[in-house]
Amino acid sequence: MAKSAKSKSKSKKENKVPFMIIASLLGFSILIPVVLLIFSTVFNDKATEEFTKSLYPVKYESYVEKSAREFDVDVCLIYGVIRTESNFNPDAVSNVGAIGLMQIMPETFSWLQNYRAGFQSDKLMDSDKLYNPKTNIEYGTFFLSYLLDRYDGDTSLAICAYNAGHGNVDSWIADGTIPDHDVTSEDIPFEETSNYLTRVTESMEMYRTLYFTDMDTDTSSVDTESLSDDESNDVSEDENAFGDEGFYGENENENEFDGNGEVYNDENVDINNYEVYNYDDGYYDAGDYDNDEVYY
Numbered sequence: 001m002a003k004s005a006k007s008k009s010k011s012k013k014e015n016k017v018p019f020m021i022i023a024s025l026l027g028f029s030i031l032i033p034v035v036l037l038i039f040s041t042v043f044n045d046k047a048t049e050e051f052t053k054s055l056y057p058v059k060y061e062s063y064v065e066k067s068a069r070e071f072d073v074d075v076c077l078i079y080g081v082i083r084t085e086s087n088f089n090p091d092a093v094s095n096v097g098a099i100g101l102m103q104i105m106p107e108t109f110s111w112l113q114n115y116r117a118g119f120q121s122d123k124l125m126d127s128d129k130l131y132n133p134k135t136n137i138e139y140g141t142f143f144l145s146y147l148l149d150r151y152d153g154d155t156s157l158a159i160c161a162y163n164a165g166h167g168n169v170d171s172w173i174a175d176g177t178i179p180d181h182d183v184t185s186e187d188i189p190f191e192e193t194s195n196y197l198t199r200v201t202e203s204m205e206m207y208r209t210l211y212f213t214d215m216d217t218d219t220s221s222v223d224t225e226s227l228s229d230d231e232s233n234d235v236s237e238d239e240n241a242f243g244d245e246g247f248y249g250e251n252e253n254e255n256e257f258d259g260n261g262e263v264y265n266d267e268n269v270d271i272n273n274y275e276v277y278n279y280d281d282g283y284y285d286a287g288d289y290d291n292d293e294v295y296y
Contacts, residue, residue: 049210056206059088060101063137070138071145076212077155078141080203081162084196090133099130102140106130112139115146156183159200164193 058079068075085103086092098105104112106127113124129135147158150166160183161169168190172178178187185201188194 052206053210056083056203056210057088058207058211060133060137063134064141067138067141071141073141073144073148074155074204076204076207077144077159077200078137079207080200081140081144081159082137083203084199090131090136099127100136101133102136102143104130104136104140104143108143109139112143112146116142152181154181154183156197156201157181159197160188160193163196164188164190168193 056079060082064075064078064082067073068078082088082101085098086101088101090101092101092103093099094103096105099109109127109130110124114121125135130139144158144162147161147166148155151157151161151169157169157173157180160178169178172189173180177189183197185194185198188197
């Protein structure tokens, strides 16, 4: 009888071993999907973020941040305009002749140079300089700064004016078509400009979320001495002939352009009237554009 009891006890222990193995394997099999789920979630989030960043790239950082600081313009606004205008193609040319990353018209480039120099310069850079990323970003940001100043810092109005021309925006405000602040895309009478405001605003927010969540993007603190060799060469080669003076006071009785972009002197010319080259109607005649078509 004692021998039989001992045999039974040994048999129970032997039975426990495979049970413990099975239980362990079962527990491990349950744990594997949980671990895989955690890893897949982490890596999927990472992959999603990387994919999203590929749609909203950050390029020409030194130029963007230098111009943002110099002209006190939100970095996200600059990136939003570049992405919407050219999708970061420095060689982009629209069907109406707007050039480069921020799609600047040659006539506008000439006016911006003169305005920045206080209408005292006798030498202007040729429009081919707009293919240079440094120059294009510098003057595109300078123009945004001008528009932000014109509309008391209202970003939405500045975006609309960048696309449709401040003459149109001024007239819309004057006749009550749009409010003089907090304008929305639904308020804009030009569908192309309405879509443009939506796209730039959405891009701004995506850049803020992806790259600048913890930064004050209104004022950049980039160290301009840390430019790469290539960027430094661009700066020295394409240095602004007018230095870093920034904005001059608006002079309403100085030079103006004729239809070919040539400068003539007339002390009675109001520089706010740019009809000689259709500046007041914006970068384009809205009739030349098909709604929702991208020009780059």
